[in-house]
Amino acid sequence: MKEFMVSNPPDFKVSAKCCKYAKKDMSKHIEKAGGYDVKCMGIRRAEGGIRAAKYTNCFSTGKGIDQFRPIWWFRDSDKEEYCARYGVTHSRCYTEYGLVRTGCVGCPFNKNILNELETIRKFEHKLYTAAHNLFGPSYDYTRRYLTYREKKKAEARSTAG
Numbered sequence: 001m002k003e004f005m006v007s008n009p010p011d012f013k014v015s016a017k018c019c020k021y022a023k024k025d026m027s028k029h030i031e032k033a034g035g036y037d038v039k040c041m042g043i044r045r046a047e048g049g050i051r052a053a054k055y056t057n058c059f060s061t062g063k064g065i066d067q068f069r070p071i072w073w074f075r076d077s078d079k080e081e082y083c084a085r086y087g088v089t090h091s092r093c094y095t096e097y098g099l100v101r102t103g104c105v106g107c108p109f110n111k112n113i114l115n116e117l118e119t120i121r122k123f124e125h126k127l128y129t130a131a132h133n134l135f136g137p138s139y140d141y142t143r144r145y146l147t148y149r150e151k152k153k154a155e156a157r158s159t160a161g
């Protein structure tokens, strides 16, 4: 990716400042305001990924307020049992659209963004248009990068073979 970016510098701005200002800084601001001993976070060990890899159990203490992760030990089977028992209704994103994870719609940092865009195009056309109005150049850039990556892989295979 670095090689691609160096030879094809993006001609649009790239940053994750929306994450910083809309999520992380807001959370820190509330914590700093004080009056809290513990914050609860909905992270499960079984979900895997970067979020879960940051922790090893359901509780941590630190310089700031403590963190409690009440569903940390929930397995997928526990989750299913809970949902069945309490009649939890899931978003159509999961039940109809086939998404396995959701976050900000159309986030260009999503490593599966092109697949997600196809899903949005099919089920939420207005959202699809909105995401393109906002992030269109980055989607084109991702497509170009993936084409480049495939080409490089093919070249490596032909050199090796």
Ligand code: SF4
Binding pocket: 015, 016, 017, 018, 019, 020, 022, 023, 103, 104, 106, 107, 108, 109
């Ligand atoms: S769009 Fe992406 S980078 Fe921005 S706040 Fe959402 S997840 Fe973070």
